[in-house]
Amino acid sequence: ADPAEPSAASTGLRAAAPAGLCRPVTRGKTRPATGSSVQAGRNNTGELELEADQVRGRIGEQLLAEGHVQLRRGVLSLEADQLEYTQASDLARATGSVHLRRGDDVFTGPELALDTTRLEGHFDRPTYRFGRTDAGGQAERIDFLGANRMAVTGATYSSCEPSEGETLPWVLSSRRVRLDFDANEGIAEDAVLRFYGVPILAAPVLSFPVTDERKSGWLPPTIGTTSSSGLEVSVPYYWNIAPQYDATITPTMSYKRGPGVDAEVRYLQPGWSGELGFYALPDDRVADRERWAWRAQHRGQIGPDIDYQIGGLRVSDDNYYTDDLRGADFLTPRLLPTRAQAQRRSSLRLGGAEVEQTIYAQVHTWQLLQDRSDSTLVTTPYRRQPQVGARWRTVDGPLDWSLQTEASRFTNADTSLISGDRVHLQGSVAWPLGDGGWSLTPRLAFNAASYQTDTAMSDGLRSRSRFIPTFTLDSRWTFERPTEAFGRALTQTLEPRLRYVKTPYRDQSTLPNFDSAGLDFNTDSVFADNSFSGTDRISDAHQITAGASTRFLASDTGGELARFTVAQRFLLSDQQITPEGTPQTRRFSDLLLQASTSALRNLNLDGIVQYDTDQQRVKRTIGSVRYTPGPYQALSASYRLQRGSSEQLSLGWQWPLAGWGTGRRTPAAEAVQQTSTLALDRTPRGGNDCKGALYGVGWVDYSLRDQRLTSTVLGLEYDAGCWIGRLVAQRQSVANSSSNTKLMLQIEFVGLSRLSLGSNPLSSFKDNIPGYQMLRDPQGRNDVSDDITPYNRSFKGVNLFP
C-alpha cells in the first residue's frame, strides 16, 4: 500500500531513532500494552475456544477441562493445567501454572479467576511481563478491573532477568500500582527504586504513562557540574497541554549563579508548527546581572505552494557563550541569527517550455557575541533588511535559461561599514549539445547590479551600477571499460572535462561588498565561473579549467566504490579581481587532487589535497579514515590543514573495551570473514547478547597550530543488559585561555526511564563521532523518554543554510 504522506497533525512531536543492534528493547511499532481491539469500557466479545486433553460437563452450563488447557476469546488467551468454565456466569477459573496473555503482556501464576466477557477477576501471586518494555516482576495479587484497567498490589518491576541468589541490579517496588490504559496513566504508591539494593529514588506517588502517548509529569532530574556554573540541578516538568501542544518547564538551580527557569513550548498544527523557548537567570550572582536567552523556530505553509519559516536566537550579553549557559545552542555558537523568510514556488508554461518560478522574501539579522578578552573584534556580517527576489528556470526544452532579480537593503551593526540598497538582475542561457557519452555546452550569462548607498562610496558617488557578461564553453566526455578489482567485476569510467570561461574586467573596487567572499578552492569551485560567492564581486576571467575523474562502479549494482579526481586551472590572461585582493599572474593554479573509496570492507577513506605548484608545497589538505568493522565499533581519524589558518587532528571512537564485543575478531580474522559488512549475523544468538559490555566512546580535537586540545570528550558506556550507565567528561575551550569542563553521569533503566546527572551526552555523541551507534533503541519504552527535555545539544534552532 502507498505509505500515507505523514500528515503534520498525526506525526506527533517525537522523531523515531534508528534501532541499535543490541537486542533492541522493543520494536517501535508494537501495539500498546492493552488488547487494542477492546474499546474502552466495552466487553470482550466473540466465541470462546477451549482445547484440552479432556473435557467434561453439561453442555450449555459448565465445562471442566483438564490437561494442557488452552482458552481463547477475543483479546484473551489463557493456558493452564485445569480450567473450569461456567457458561452461565461466563467465569473461567484456572489452576495449575496459569499463563494469561493480553496483547503483548504475559501473566503467570498458580490460580486465576476471570470473567471472560467483562475481563474482571483476580490473579494470585502472579509474575508478569509487559511486552512493550520487556520488563516485569512479581506481585501479591492482580485485580483486573475491566478491559483496560488493573490494580497490582505488592508489585516489583524490573527489566533485569532474576538470577537466584543475586539481588536484581535495579528494581522498582511499590505497595500498590493502578494501571489505566484508557487514561494512559500508571500510579505507583510508595514506590522505591533500588539500584543494587541501594534505594536511590523513593516517591509516595509516582505516575508514569503506560502507552506510547505523551503524559504530563515530572521528568527525571538532571544534575551536572560545570566549571563556569558549579553544581546545577534542573528538574523538568513536561506538560502535555493537548495533542498538538506540549510544554516543558524546567526550574534550574545553579550553585554559583542562583536559580533560573527554562520554558519551551512546542506546537504542531496541520498548516504550521514550531518551538518557542526562553531561559531566564534573573540574578546571576557571578555576573551580577540578569541573563536570558530566547529561541524560536516556526515553520508553516499558506496554500499549496507558499511556505515560510521564522526563527532566531537572542541572548542577553556577549559572555553568554563563554559562561556556557543554557538555551543558546547553535551551529555557530557566537553568531546567532534571527531570520524570517517566505518562498512561493510554482511552475508555468512560457513559450512552449515549462518554467519553475520562485518568489522569495526575507529579513535576516545577527547577534555576534564579541569576546572582549580577545584583542581583535570580529566584524559582524551584513543584515538583509529586507530582501525580495524572484527566480525563473526552465525545466525542459532545448535551451536552458534562467533569470533572477532581487532588491535588497543591507545594513550593518558596525556603523563604520557602509549600508545601502542593491537591485540586481542576473540571467543565463545555455544550449546543451550531445548525448550521455559526450556533451558540449556553450553558455552566455550576465550579472547586472545597481547600488544606492546611504553614505558616499570611496569614489564619492552614492549610486552606481555595473553590467558584467560572461561566456563559458563546457565540454565533458565519459569513457568506460570493464575491469576487475577488489574481487569484483567493475566498470571503470574516465571522465575528462574542459571548461573555458571569459568574463571581462569591470572595476568593482569602489563598490560595497555586502554578500561576497572568496570561494574555497576545491574540485567543485575550480569549475565555477566566478571566484567569489554571492553577487557583489565578479572576478574577471579568461581561463581554461581542465579536470578528469575516474570512478570504479560495481557492474551488478552500479554502486560507486572508488573515485579519484584531479583538476587544475590555466589562466590565459592575468586575473585582476581575486579573493586574495592582488591580481593573479600565475598561469597554472594550484593542483587539486581528491580521492574517496569504500571498496575495502568496513573502511572509508577520503582525501583532498590542494598543491601549490609554484611554491611546491601543500596549501590545504583534508584526510579522513573511518573503520567500522561491526556494530558498536567505529574508529575515525581526520587531519585538516589550512596553511596559515588552522591545522587540526581529530580522533573519534566507539569501541567495546570488555565483555561481548572485544577480542572476538582481530582485524586479520576480520579480513578472512566474507559475511556482509554490517555484521548482523555475527551477533551471538540467545540471551541478551549485549550483557556486560563496556564501550569506550569519545572524540578529541587537537589544534596543531595552538598546540592544545580544543575539544575533548572521554566517555564510558556500560551495557549491563537491563541498565546502561554512561559516564562522560567533556572539556570544551570557550576562550583563548579558558575552557569549560563538564561531567555527566547517566543511568538508563531499560524499560523505565533515564536518570541523568548533567546534560544528555547521547546527542553530542551522535553529532561528533562519525559512525556512532546508539546501544539501544530508546523508542517505544513506556517511560517519558528524555528526548523532549529542553536541554538538548542538537537543537538546530534556525539552521544556518535553509
Added chain:
Amino acid sequence: ADRDEPLTVDAGQMKIDGKRRTRQLTGGVEITRGSLVLKAGEVEMREGPRGALATALGTAAQPATFRQKRVGPDEVIEGDARRIEYDAASETVRFIEAARVRVYRDGKLADQVSGDQITYDRQRDVVEVLGATGAVPGRVRAVVTPRAASDAASAPAGGAR
C-alpha cells in the same frame, strides 16, 4: 419424551443371527425414536437385558450421524463419528473415533466439541469428551458461545460435577 416412543428401524437388508441374537442391518440404515435419528452405513442391533443396543458403523467419508432434541431447553444435539454406540435403556450415546458433537440453540449453532471419544448421557444431560484414548494422541476442542448476560439467569441451576 423419547423414552416412551417406539424404536423403528429402516434398512436395506437385514440378517438375523439367532445364535448371537443379533440383527445385522446394511445398505444404509436409519433408526428413529421420537426426535432421535441415528443413520449409518451399517448397524448391528443386539437385545440387551433392559433394551436395544445399537452399534452404528460409518466410514471416514460417510461417518455415522446422530441427532436428538435435548430435554428441557429448546436445543438440538447433533453428532457424528466413525462408530456410534447407542444404549436405548440408559439413553447413552457414545461417539468413537473422530467424534464431533454440535449443540444448536434456537436453531443457531451454539456449541461444538470434537475429540477422540464423546459420551452423551441424556438422562443426566452430561457430555464427556476424551481427547486421547489408547494409542491415538488427540486433543479435545470445544467452541462455546457464552450466554449473553441477559438470558444467563434462565439457564437451569446446578450442573453435574
Added chain:
Amino acid sequence: CGFQLRRPPALQLRRIHLRGLVGSSLLGEELRRQLRASPGVELLEAPPGADVVLQVLEDSRDEVVAVSTSAGLVRELTLRSRLRFRAQTPSGLELIAPTLLQQQRDMSYTETDALAKEHEALLLYRAMSVDIAAQVVRRLAILGPAALVAPAASASAP
C-alpha cells in the same frame, strides 16, 4: 587502453514514478532534471502504468562543525547530504533494495562572511545533489527488463 565512449545510459525501464519527495528539495529537483534528461524517460504522476516506482525513503542534509577555534569561532564546516531510496515495480517486486547514498563536502567558514558562506554552501549542496542524482540514474540504468523477475542485490555505498 580499452576505454570506449559510453553509450548514453538509455534507461531500459523508462516510465518512472518518483515518490516520497517532501516539498522542494535540491536533491528532488536535480533527480527530476536528470531523469527527464535521460533519453525517452517519462515521469508519471501515479504508480499505475510505471515500469519503476522510485521511492525516496530519506532525503536529508545537515551541517556539523569540523574545526572551531579555541574561542568558539567556527573555522570549518562539514556539509552532509543523504539520500536513501529503493526501486520497486508498481506491484511491489523489489528492483533495488533500500540503498543509502551520502556525500559530504568541507567548507571553510568565518562568521564575518556568513552571507557569502550561505551562497557557497548552496553551491556545494547543489554539487552533491548532482552527484547523488547521477549515481541513482546509473543504478537505474543497470536495471533491464530481466530485473523485473530476478531478486535485487542490496548494497550500501559511501
